[in-house]
Amino acid sequence: MATKQQIIDTVYQDLRRAKPHMRYPRMLVEHNIAKAWNQILYDAFRKDLSFLGFYAKLYEGIAVTLDASQNVYISNLPVAIVQLPDKSAGVRRISPPTTSGLVFAPISEDLMELKTNLEVGLVENNTIGYVVRYDRVEYDSSMTVAIAAANVKMSLVVPFDVYTRNENLPIPSGKDKDLVAIALQFMLIQEQQ
Amino acid sequence: MPETSGLKTLKQVVEEFLLKLKKPKDEYFRFFQFAIDGLRLLRVLHMKGTAKWDKQTISANGTIAMPQDYVSFIGVVVIIEGQFWYLTEKERLAITTTGGSIDPTAGEGADVRDVYYSGYPDSGGINREGYFKIDEPNRRIWINSTDRTEVTLLYMSSGVNLSGTETYVPVRAVDALHKYILSEDAIFTNPNMASFYALEKTKAIDILKYIEAPSAIEFRDVLYEIMNPLALR
Secondary structure, three states: OEEHHHHHHHHHHHHHHHOOOOOOOHHHHHHHHHHHHHHHHHHHHOOOHHHHHHHOEEEEEEOOEEEOOOOEEEEEOOOOOOOOOOOOOOEEEEEOOOOOOOEEEEOOHHHHHHOOOOHHHHHOOOEEEEEEOOOEEEEOOOOOHHHHHOOEEEEEOOOHHHOOOOOEEOOOOOOHHHHHHHHHHHHHHHHHO | OOOOOOEEEHHHHHHHHHHHHOOOHHHHHHHHHHHHHHHHHHHHHOOOOOEEEEEEEOOOOOEEEOOOOEEEEEEEEEEEOOEEEEOEEOOOOOOOOOOOOOOHHHOOOOOOOOOOOOOOOOOOOOOOOOEEEEEHHHOEEEEEOOOOOEEEEEEEEOOOOOOOOOOEEEHHHHHHHHHHHHHHHHHHHOHHHHHHHHHHHHHHHHHHHHHHOOOHHHHHHHHHHOOOOOOOO
């Protein structure tokens, strides 16, 4: 495992070695590493997203508020998330602050609408469905005032930018070299264009 | 040493299914809907001891209401000496032809028990406790020719409680329910595998029916019940 700063330095050094006469803004390098990070996560887990829990960061005490204009309970995401190819996207888990029988399950926007009239919506309201949007999470009609008041915690798969410089990046095993290579590839493709 | 429970909640059944199938939670509600349908089917067709009864006062109109969880009919009964006595269904009962209350002047709702003549020409087979006719579109059952003010409706309920009350599934039915969900999922999303899973479902239901089947002692009791010590001719 390496810190975010170590990864940036490695890519920067490799670039200078490959193209000694070129100068690369650090912002641009970081942006391309971020793209490479998303690519690595997607490639490593698109077949089985259940292993993503290891790469998720836990955020606690996230407020659940009522969006009066939409009449729906929501939580604003505390940080940006990685977009992943399932309904959870980068929100791998939502749970109540303390252990209880309450479960949260990701659902599609269509199901959110249908569930109110479906039998399953009438029978099972101890599991709260949620729809993930790029900046917030919306909860279905099973969310109550009492549950909302207790707040929730979330496990989020976050993009490269969200990590602090000295934070260790959980790079998927065997993908360290790929991360640097893909980042360099992105840089060089831009250069050719 | 304590053992695991003989009942599971429907929620547990669905969660176990997700675990076994290695599916993410985003399939939870879809599989829960299949589980509701499956449990209802198993209860109505393959499980025993799942009937419910509802004692009701006959209305002034001569009807009893179908409960909200009514799925299918078993019988209308009265109790005589500790056992249920079944009323007889009579399709020819003239109930209301206007959809509202009965019109006695048109002969609607008249008791049919009494015969016109009393003597040797009378046919037998009269149910002295009464008759009924099912009026499913109006969710009611018409009762006729009974002296009782109350009767008991035996029916199959959906077996699935609305939220707030847990729905329990006997452990013996869980495998059949899991195979039902697999089979239905395949029909809708993976038709190539539908036949295979349908076969697995049938096998699991056969096992359930085997468990539910009457015991040898029950068969013996039935034989004893219809025999008497008189000489056979």
